[in-house]
Amino acid sequence: MALAQNQEENVVEQSKKHPPGLYMLFFTEMWERFSYYGMRALLIMYLTTELVKGGLGIEKSTAALIYGWFTGLVYFTPIIGGYISDKYLGQRKAITIGGITMALGQVALFSQQSKTFLYLGLFLLIIGNGFFKPNISTLVGKLYPDGDKRRDAAFTIFYMGINVGAFLAPLICGTLAESTFAIREGNMIVQYGFKYGFLAAAIGMVLGQIVFNLLANKYLGDIGKAPVGIKDKNNKEKIDRPLTKKEKERTTVIFILATFVVVFWAGFEQAGSSLTIYTQDYINRNIGSFEVPVSWFQSLNPFFIVLLAPVLSKVWITLSKREQGDLKIPVKMAFGLILLGLGFLLMVGAVLQRGGSDDIAIKANMMWLVGAYLLHTLGELCLSPVGLSMVSSIAPVKYASALMGVWLLSSFVAQIVGGYIASYVEKLGHLQIFGGIAVVSIVVGLILITLNKKLVSMME
Numbered sequence: 001m002a003l004a005q006n007q008e009e010n011v012v013e014q015s016k017k018h019p020p021g022l023y024m025l026f027f028t029e030m031w032e033r034f035s036y037y038g039m040r041a042l043l044i045m046y047l048t049t050e051l052v053k054g055g056l057g058i059e060k061s062t063a064a065l066i067y068g069w070f071t072g073l074v075y076f077t078p079i080i081g082g083y084i085s086d087k088y089l090g091q092r093k094a095i096t097i098g099g100i101t102m103a104l105g106q107v108a109l110f111s112q113q114s115k116t117f118l119y120l121g122l123f124l125l126i127i128g129n130g131f132f133k134p135n136i137s138t139l140v141g142k143l144y145p146d147g148d149k150r151r152d153a154a155f156t157i158f159y160m161g162i163n164v165g166a167f168l169a170p171l172i173c174g175t176l177a178e179s180t181f182a183i184r185e186g187n188m189i190v191q192y193g194f195k196y197g198f199l200a201a202a203i204g205m206v207l208g209q210i211v212f213n214l215l216a217n218k219y220l221g222d223i224g225k226a227p228v229g230i231k232d233k234n235n236k237e238k239i240d241r242p243l244t245k246k247e248k249e250r251t252t253v254i255f256i257l258a259t260f261v262v263v264f265w266a267g268f269e270q271a272g273s274s275l276t277i278y279t280q281d282y283i284n285r286n287i288g289s290f291e292v293p294v295s296w297f298q299s300l301n302p303f304f305i306v307l308l309a310p311v312l313s314k315v316w317i318t319l320s321k322r323e324q325g326d327l328k329i330p331v332k333m334a335f336g337l338i339l340l341g342l343g344f345l346l347m348v349g350a351v352l353q354r355g356g357s358d359d360i361a362i363k364a365n366m367m368w369l370v371g372a373y374l375l376h377t378l379g380e381l382c383l384s385p386v387g388l389s390m391v392s393s394i395a396p397v398k399y400a401s402a403l404m405g406v407w408l409l410s411s412f413v414a415q416i417v418g419g420y421i422a423s424y425v426e427k428l429g430h431l432q433i434f435g436g437i438a439v440v441s442i443v444v445g446l447i448l449i450t451l452n453k454k455l456v457s458m459m460e
Contacts, residue, residue, distance in 0.1 A: 020219045024212070025212075027208070029165070029208075031205060032204075034201070034208075035103075044063055044067050047118075048063045049192055052190075056115060061424070064274065064422035067273045068418050070122050072412045072415030081098065081130030091224035092223075093225075097128075098127075099209040100209065103205040105123070107202050109195070164302070167299045169201070169204070174298070176200055177293075249459075250396065253458050260333060260444060263440065263444045264383055266421060269415055276297075278347070282364055301376070304377035328456050329386055329456075329459070331448075332386045333383045333387060337444050337445030344435070346369075346372045348431060353365065353368070387407065391407050421433065
C-alpha cells in the first residue's frame with residue numbers, strides 16, 4: 001500500500017517537471033539566436049565602414065535599406081518554411097536544414113570581404129531562418145499534451161533561451177570585431193575584425209546543431225520526425241463552415257492591430273540601423289579609460305527583457321485582480337507605442353545636447369541611449385507577447401495559421417519601412433527622424449486608445 005502511494009507521488013512529482021527535451025531545445029535556440037544577433041549587431045557597421053578598415057564602404061542610406069530588407073525577409077520566409085516542413089519535411093529535418101544553411105551563410109560572410117559574399121551570406125541566412133524559426137517553437141509545444149498547465153511556463157523558459165543568446169552575442173561577437181581582432185593606432189580603430197565576429201556566429205550555429213542532432217532522438221523520440229500535413233481532419237467541420245459574424249469581426253481586429261504593430265516595429269528596429277550608426281558616431285562610449293564597443297549596446301534589449309519580463313508579468317496579474325480587471329489588449333499595445341515614442345524623445349535629447357552638430361568630436365551622454373533602450377523594451381513587453389496571445393486566442397480555426405502569418409507579415413513590412421526611414425537620416429537629420437518617430441508613435445498610440453472600446457467589443 002505504502003509502495004503504491006510512493007509510486008503515485010513520484011508520478012505526480014514527475015508530471016510537475018519539464019521534459020528534458022525542453023532544455024535541449026532551449027540550448028539549440030540559444031545558439032541559433034546567438035548566431036543571428038551576433039551577426040546582426042555587426043551588420044550595419046560592416047556595411048558602412050570603409051574598405052581599408054575592414055568594411056564594405058557602402059553609403060549609409062543604401063546600407064540601411066540592405067539591413068531593412070534583410071531583417072524583413074527573415075520574417076517572411078518562415079511562412080514558406082513552415083508550410084514546406086508541415087507538408088513534406090517534418091520539423092526535425094527542417095531545423096537541421098535551416099541550421100546548416102545559416103551556418104554556411106555566416107561562413108560566407110567570414111570567408112571573403114566582398115559584396116558578392118555579403119549577398120550570398122545574407123541569402124543563405126534568410127533561407128535557413130525560414131526553415132528553422134517556425135519549427136523549433138512548434139516542437140516545444142509538442143512536448144506537452146493538450147491542456148497541460150506546464151506549457152506556458154515552458155515557453156517562458158524557451159523565451160529566456162532566446163534572450164540569453166541575444167544578450168551574449170553582441171558582447172562576444174562585438175568584442176572580437178571591435179577589440180580582440182581590431183587594429184588600433186592610439187584611440188582610433190584602423191582595422192576592424194568583423195570577419196571574426198561572423199566566424200563566432202557560425203561556430204554558435206554549429207554548436208546548436210550538434211546539440212540538436214546528438215540529443216534529439218534521445219529526448220524527443222518521434223516528435224517532429226514526420227510531416228503533419230496541412231489539413232486538420234479532426235476540425236474539418238469547423239474549417240469547412242463559413243465564418244460567423246463574430247469571427248469576421250475578430251479577424252478584422254487582427255488586421256487593424258497588425259497595422260498598428262507595423263508602426264511599432266518600424267521604429268523599434270532602428271536599434272540595428274540608425275541608432276547603431278548614431279551610437280558609433282555621436283555617443284560618448286567611454287567609461288573611465290574603457291570604450292564600450294558599439295555592438296554591446298545591442299545586448300541592452302535582451303538584458304532588460306530578462307530583468308523586466310517577470311516584473312511586468314506580476315503587474316498584469318495584479319491588475320487582473322482588480323474589480324475592473326486587467327488592461328484591455330488594445331490599451332496595452334497602445335502603451336507599447338507610447339513608450340517607443342518616449343524612448344525616441346530621449347534620443348531627441350541626445351541630439352539637442354550636442355547642439356545638432358555634425359562634428360563627431362562632440363558626443364552625447366550614453367545614458368540617453370540606455371534610457372531609450374529601456375523604454376523601447378518596456379514597449380516591446382507591452383505589445384509583442386500580448387499580440388501573439390491575442391492572435392492565437394481569437395483567430396477562427398479556419399484561418400488560424402493564415403492570420404498568424406498576417407501577424408508575422410506585419411513585422412516583414414515594418415522591417416522594410418524601418419530600413420527606408422533609416423535611409424533618410426543623412427538627408428533629413430537625426431533630430432527630424434528621431435523626433436518624427438517619437439511624434440508618430442505617441443499619436444498612433446493615443447489613436448489606438450480611442451479605438452479601445454470598439455475593438456474590445458468586436459473581440460469579445
